[in-house]
Amino acid sequence: MKKALITGVTGQDGSYLAEFLLEKGYEVHGVIRRSSSYNQERLEDIMSAEEAEAIQNNENFHLHYGDVTDALNVTRLIGEIKPDEIYNLAAQSHVRVSFDMPGYTLDVDAKGTLNILEAVRILGLTEKTRVYQASTSELFGKVQEVPQSETTPFYPRSPYGVAKIYGFWITKNYRESYNMFAVNGILFNHESERRGETFVTRKITLAAARIAQQKQDKLYLGNLDSLRDWGYAKDYVECMWLILQHDKPEDFVIATGEMHSVREFVELAFKHVDIEIEWQGEGVEEKGINKATGEVIVEVDPKFFRPAEVEQLLGNPEKSKTLLNWNPTKTSFEDLVKVMVESDTEKVGKELFNRKMFD
Ligand code: NAP
Numbered sequence: 001m002k003k004a005l006i007t008g009v010t011g012q013d014g015s016y017l018a019e020f021l022l023e024k025g026y027e028v029h030g031v032i033r034r035s036s037s038y039n040q041e042r043l044e045d046i047m048s049a050e051e052a053e054a055i056q057n058n059e060n061f062h063l064h065y066g067d068v069t070d071a072l073n074v075t076r077l078i079g080e081i082k083p084d085e086i087y088n089l090a091a092q093s094h095v096r097v098s099f100d101m102p103g104y105t106l107d108v109d110a111k112g113t114l115n116i117l118e119a120v121r122i123l124g125l126t127e128k129t130r131v132y133q134a135s136t137s138e139l140f141g142k143v144q145e146v147p148q149s150e151t152t153p154f155y156p157r158s159p160y161g162v163a164k165i166y167g168f169w170i171t172k173n174y175r176e177s178y179n180m181f182a183v184n185g186i187l188f189n190h191e192s193e194r195r196g197e198t199f200v201t202r203k204i205t206l207a208a209a210r211i212a213q214q215k216q217d218k219l220y221l222g223n224l225d226s227l228r229d230w231g232y233a234k235d236y237v238e239c240m241w242l243i244l245q246h247d248k249p250e251d252f253v254i255a256t257g258e259m260h261s262v263r264e265f266v267e268l269a270f271k272h273v274d275i276e277i278e279w280q281g282e283g284v285e286e287k288g289i290n291k292a293t294g295e296v297i298v299e300v301d302p303k304f305f306r307p308a309e310v311e312q313l314l315g316n317p318e319k320s321k322t323l324l325n326w327n328p329t330k331t332s333f334e335d336l337v338k339v340m341v342e343s344d345t346e347k348v349g350k351e352l353f354n355r356k357m358f359d
Pocket residue numbers: 007008009010011012013014031032033035039066067068069088089090091092093094108112134135136137186187188189190191196
């Protein structure tokens with residue numbers, strides 16, 4: 001039985017990856033942060049006896065307290081578990097928040113990655129343990145070519161992107177210096193029903209559900225023109241695994257090869273709750289109006305603008321299609337929006353997710 005260690009297991013990707021690996025018969029270890037409030041919501045399907053049976057007996061699932069900024073803790077855990085595969089998904093992953101917390105973002109997203117690689121090296125596990133680093137399309141930032149591939153030069157635009165660029169290069173450096181199977185998945189945006197509520201897609205699908213059920217009046221957003229290559233997180237975790245199963249340690253771009261604007265996402269999400277949006281005005285004055293009632297339900301709030309913006313991201317998934325035999329369009333953009341709106345409609349109906357987020 002293979003052993004995997006996942007940092008960031010309580011996050012969107014970590015929770016899907018844990019389920020995926022348990023279904024594949026792995027013994028899965030996850031790092032969980034000590035928190036004063038409940039932080040295991042996304043792991044409930046694995047923990048609940050009913051679902052666990054469908055996924056895989058949850059006796060193969062183990063949680064450990066830890067933090068990637070704590071090198072002692074990381075080294076002890078890796079030394080005790082001796083995993084065959086490590087998936088380093090832990091991160092301060094919110095781009096706008098990284099402008100408020102650049103130092104912390106650096107500690108977690110850059111130094112945290114080093115702590116893991118160095119632990120594997122110090123413990124003499126370089127031949128046994130394969131390491132996956134959660135790299136990001138934010139590395140491309142102010143894009144130098146369209147679409148972006150494994151050979152496109154980087155130009156990060158946020159403290160998050162800059163910290164992640166260290167994570168990318170240190171992973172490659174350990175691969176080249178110590179002959180480690182240490183690789184980067186350069187993943188473009190991927191979303192799901194489990195997406196954090198302050199990322200734009202989830203903020204929109206939750207608002208569409210709440211507005212349709214008269215539990216919210218308006219949705220305030222930042223840059224509506226922003227373009228992203230949005231995929232489905234459940235499809236993307238399979239790729240993380242495929243990258244580690246590949247015969248050679250190589251970096252891969254994971255993307256759909258399709259780009260849509262925030263404005264388009266809004267239109268489609270509201271369409272699923274039978275609200276047609278009509279846009280009026282421009283820039284900060286632009287408003288989304290409910291065509292049937294004339295009510296303004298979407299407005300721009302400059303507080304959601306970023307000091308430096310990534311205007312567009314479009315990935316070229318050719319390499320992952322060819323070498324990993326991965327299908328980037330398994331879930332279409334339309335299906336992704338639908339599945340998220342349906343899930344939030346149900347949750348909002350059950351009075352879940354009616355809290356107001358500090359954002
Ligand atoms: P997420 O939902 O924000 O999850 C982040 C995870 O990291 C959470 O489990 C969080 O724990 C954990 N974490 C944060 N700081 C930590 C620390 N110091 N030590 C240990 N764990 C820590 O992110 P995601 O969307 O699943 O993304 C997973 C990874 O892929 C991240 O590295 C992200 O930067 C990268 N990525 C994501 C995307 C995307 O579109 N989703 C695209 C490219 C790359 P808590 O639950 O306790 O906060």
